[in-house]
Amino acid sequence: MTTDTHTRMSDEQLEKFGEEMDAIRQRVIADLGEADASYIRGIVKKQRQLEVAGRALMYLPPAWPLAVASLSVSKILDNMEIGHNVMHGQYDWMGDPGLNSRMYEWDNVCPSSQWKYSHNYIHHTFTNVLGKDRDIGYGILRMDEDQKWHPYYLGNPVYAFLLMVFFEWGVAMHDLEVENLVAGKRSISENKALHAGIMKKVKKQALKDYLLFPALTGPLFPLTLAGNATANLVRNVWAFNIIFCGHFPAGVATFSEEECEDESRGHWYYRQLLGSANISGSKLLHLMSGNLSHQIEHHLFPDIPARRYPEIAEEVREICERYGIAYNTGPLHRQLGSVAKKICKMALPTRRSRATDPGTVVDHKLAA
Amino acid sequence: MTPLVQRVLSSKLLGALTSPHGVDRYLEQINPMWAATEVRAQVVEVVRETSGEHPVATVRLQPTTTWRGHRAGQYVQVGVEVPGARRTTRCFSISSAESGPGEEFTITVRAHAEGLVSKFLVHDAEPGLTVHLSQAEGAFTLSESPATPTNNRLLYITGGSGITPAMSHLRTLLRDGYDGRANRKVTFVHYARSPQDQIFAEELQRIAWADNDVSVHLRYGDDVFTEAALGRLVPDFRATDTWACGPAPMMDLVREAYGDSPRLRTEFFKLSTRPAGTESAEGDVTFARDGSTAANTGESLLEQAEARGLTPEFGCRMGICFSCVSRKTEGTVRNVLTGEESSLPDEEVRICVSAPVGDCVVDL
Ligand SMILES: Cc1cc2nc3c(=O)[nH]c(=O)nc-3n(C[C@H](O)[C@H](O)[C@H](O)COP(=O)(O)OP(=O)(O)OC[C@H]3O[C@@H](n4cnc5c(N)ncnc54)[C@H](O)[C@@H]3O)c2cc1C
Ligand code: FES
Numbered sequence: 066m067t068t069d070t071h072t073r074m075s076d077e078q079l080e081k082f083g084e085e086m087d088a089i090r091q092r093v094i095a096d097l098g099e100a101d102a103s104y105i106r107g108i109v110k111k112q113r114q115l116e117v118a119g120r121a122l123m124y125l126p127p128a129w130p131l132a133v134a135s136l137s138v139s140k141i142l143d144n145m146e147i148g149h150n151v152m153h154g155q156y157d158w159m160g161d162p163g164l165n166s167r168m169y170e171w172d173n174v175c176p177s178s179q180w181k182y183s184h185n186y187i188h189h190t191f192t193n194v195l196g197k198d199r200d201i202g203y204g205i206l207r208m209d210e211d212q213k214w215h216p217y218y219l220g221n222p223v224y225a226f227l228l229m230v231f232f233e234w235g236v237a238m239h240d241l242e243v244e245n246l247v248a249g250k251r252s253i254s255e256n257k258a259l260h261a262g263i264m265k266k267v268k269k270q271a272l273k274d275y276l277l278f279p280a281l282t283g284p285l286f287p288l289t290l291a292g293n294a295t296a297n298l299v300r301n302v303w304a305f306n307i308i309f310c311g312h313f314p315a316g317v318a319t320f321s322e323e324e325c326e327d328e329s330r331g332h333w334y335y336r337q338l339l340g341s342a343n344i345s346g347s348k349l350l351h352l353m354s355g356n357l358s359h360q361i362e363h364h365l366f367p368d369i370p371a372r373r374y375p376e377i378a379e380e381v382r383e384i385c386e387r388y389g390i391a392y393n394t395g396p397l398h399r400q401l402g403s404v405a406k407k408i409c410k411m412a413l414p415t416r417r418s419r420a421t422d423p424g425t426v427v428d429h430k431l432a433a
Numbered sequence: 434m435t436p437l438v439q440r441v442l443s444s445k446l447l448g449a450l451t452s453p454h455g456v457d458r459y460l461e462q463i464n465p466m467w468a469a470t471e472v473r474a475q476v477v478e479v480v481r482e483t484s485g486e487h488p489v490a491t492v493r494l495q496p497t498t499t500w501r502g503h504r505a506g507q508y509v510q511v512g513v514e515v516p517g518a519r520r521t522t523r524c525f526s527i528s529s530a531e532s533g534p535g536e537e538f539t540i541t542v543r544a545h546a547e548g549l550v551s552k553f554l555v556h557d558a559e560p561g562l563t564v565h566l567s568q569a570e571g572a573f574t575l576s577e578s579p580a581t582p583t584n585n586r587l588l589y590i591t592g593g594s595g596i597t598p599a600m601s602h603l604r605t606l607l608r609d610g611y612d613g614r615a616n617r618k619v620t621f622v623h624y625a626r627s628p629q630d631q632i633f634a635e636e637l638q639r640i641a642w643a644d645n646d647v648s649v650h651l652r653y654g655d656d657v658f659t660e661a662a663l664g665r666l667v668p669d670f671r672a673t674d675t676w677a678c679g680p681a682p683m684m685d686l687v688r689e690a691y692g693d694s695p696r697l698r699t700e701f702f703k704l705s706t707r708p709a710g711t712e713s714a715e716g717d718v719t720f721a722r723d724g725s726t727a728a729n730t731g732e733s734l735l736e737q738a739e740a741r742g743l744t745p746e747f748g749c750r751m752g753i754c755f756s757c758v759s760r761k762t763e764g765t766v767r768n769v770l771t772g773e774e775s776s777l778p779d780e781e782v783r784i785c786v787s788a789p790v791g792d793c794v795v796d797l
Contacts, residue, residue: 102518113462160512160520160746163458170453269452277450 083331136296145355193340221412232301311360503569512565530604579609582616592679716791734784752786764793
């Protein structure tokens with residue numbers, strides 16, 4: 066642990082805690098049905114309408130800002146409330162191939178199959194485990210004191226800014242593990258198949274956004290091209306900010322590999338909870354963030370439809386209070402400020418003495 | 434939709450513009466009957482064929498223009514959204530005469546007591562309901578064209594709802610033959626529980642009375658299939674092109690009667706072959722996600738999973754629809770239809786037709 070402000074839980078407490086979480090999960094899963102189906106279908110319909118409207122409004126130069134706004138919102142909905150959540154398998158129970166994690170492909174240069182591996186498997190399994198979860202700094206940034214400092218990290222804020230602007234590309238390149246290539250831990254040949262997959266997707270995305278749709282507007286080509294690029298940029302910036310607020314505000318814990326060896330179900334939930342942070346705000350914020358504003362609930366129950374997170378959150382909070390576990394939440398501006406501060410702080414070597422024992426979260430002595 | 438519109442809709446350009454979702458994901462938002470590649474249909478009418486304990490209904494479907502038509506005897510996978518918003522897919526033989534591209538067709542469904550899809554189609558389906566379809570599939574088809582009269586005799590032996598694919602044959606022959614005749618000798622034998630359970634009763638009566646080359650023989654209750662009775666109707670039945678479809682006990686008797694005659698074609702609605710070697714099953718079967726391990730019973734992985742209280746997704750339960758595909762991470766499985774064994778690690782298998790051979794781990 067990087068911080069030892071968290072409550073220690075005995076193995077027994079962890080077990081009880083895990084059972085309470087399991088109970089929530091079972092109850093919600095048993096209750097899934099029409100309401101969830103019509104919700105996600107409604108969102109898909111809105112997203113398609115906004116997309117078509119955005120593409121059509123490009124023909125009206127005075128409406129350019131509106132066109133970009135439409136397309137941006139469409140891409141955000143597609144990637145977050147629909148894509149991210151569908152690819153987690155949240156709607157697999159419906160049996161609808163259009164909303165199935167195995168088949169869904171999102172409007173983004175990262176191929177869904179690769180994203181599912183790095184996100185659903187690596188990030189969600191090893192959430193905030195240093196050396197395992199490659200979402201900690203995406204292999205580019207230093208986001209934790211326990212990541213060894215190097216003069217390279219002086220550029221932390223600059224890299225973060227670039228990652229924000231080119232976020233979809235960053236996500237697509239994520240699986241290539243460039244940092245491991247540089248460090249010689251990975252060979253180029255391991256990337257060949259991934260590379261082909263990414264290129265295929267990139268070509269398709271670039272073809273429609275940067276060639277076909279602009280060409281279809283004839284003389285307005287440059288304007289449409291700029292509009293489409295702006296929409297992609299808006300989505301990149303928004304997604305980056307929401308996602309960084311989910312794991313990097315102050316108070317979010319990271320874990321060592323040893324702590325997580327043979328971990329119990331209770332500890333798994335506990336780690337997910339401490340490794341995530343929520344954003345408080347309006348319904349619109351929750352929708353536009355794909356309910357990742359409920360990052361805590363998402364990490365506890367990644368395969369439950371996201372529209373259920375607000376209702377689940379109330380119970381989770383109550384449970385946290387009873388166990389004395391910190392529940393990290395705050396409005397967007399505060400979480401963003403906290404993340405920005407961390408990015409800058411981590412650019413410099415850690416001043417705090419590392420001699421003190423950082424301690425572990427779970428105190429096994431209490432268990433006896 | 435006109436062929437031109439269809440061409441435009443399935444064009445490469447439209448595909449590229451609607452990437453990665455595809456044209457159909459946009460069209461369906463406007464009208465469920467518009468499609469570029471997917472096949473859907475709207476229920477036009479539902480007609481009760483029989484009432485009683487296991488009622489039967491014929492569902493008339495108007496498919497999208499993407500429907501390529503069917504050959505008599507083929508079946509189609511029908512996906513319906515049952516209550517609880519879960520799309521569930523089952524196979525149904527098409528009961529109407531051969532259809533052309535985009536043409537209406539019918540399926541005839543018996544409601545099983547606890548049957549999810551069959552009960553829904555018989556009791557709850559209403560005109561206007563949208564269902565999801567595959568293209569027509571299956572090889573239980575007519576081996577000759579009705580376009581030319583022949584002296585080749587055709588024989589149908591069906592039981593219960595197994596009458597449906599044979600009915601499609603019969604209707605096609607009568608529709609596409611000449612002067613309302615099949616233009617070859619047709620013997621149509623059907624076994625039903627009782628006259629009240631007789632599907633297509635009126636139409637069969639009319640066919641029986643008309644001068645059309647078809648002789649209809651309806652048998653009820655204890656008057657079950659016997660080789661001797663068939664021999665009296667069609668003495669050289671083993672050398673006659675025969676199509677048989679019905680419940681497992683009837684099918685077992687028919688197969689026995691025909692021996693190794695290549696003239697018998699069969700269709701099954703349900704897997705009837707008990708996996709061989711059920712008694713000599715060895716090893717342990719582990720369902721990894723469930724975390725349970727138990728002794729291999731020799732049954733299919735699907736049945737073993739269900740016996741342990743799991744509810745894996747399934748459709749046809751006989752290797753047709755791929756709804757049940759799961760990842761086998763370790764071990765060997767045998768395809769119960771072909772007997773073929775495979776032991777590749779991390780292999781996608783249809784658990785409804787795969788039985789473990791020794792230790793086996795499946796991601797369920
Ligand atoms: C190629 C093919 C063609 C078919 N054509 C027709 C057709 O024309 N008309 C028709 O009515 N059905 C047909 N069927 C059967 C149909 O696909 C379903 O299996 C059947 O309707 C039951 O589905 P369900 O969802 O209602 O029942 P489920 O919910 O799947 O099952 C409920 C219970 O019924 C039992 N059951 C399931 N299927 C059968 C069966 N076939 N016979 C007896 N018990 C069963 C199950 O063991 C279970 O206990 C065909 C099947 C195949 C594979
Ligand atoms: S259930 Fe159809 S292939 Fe297994």
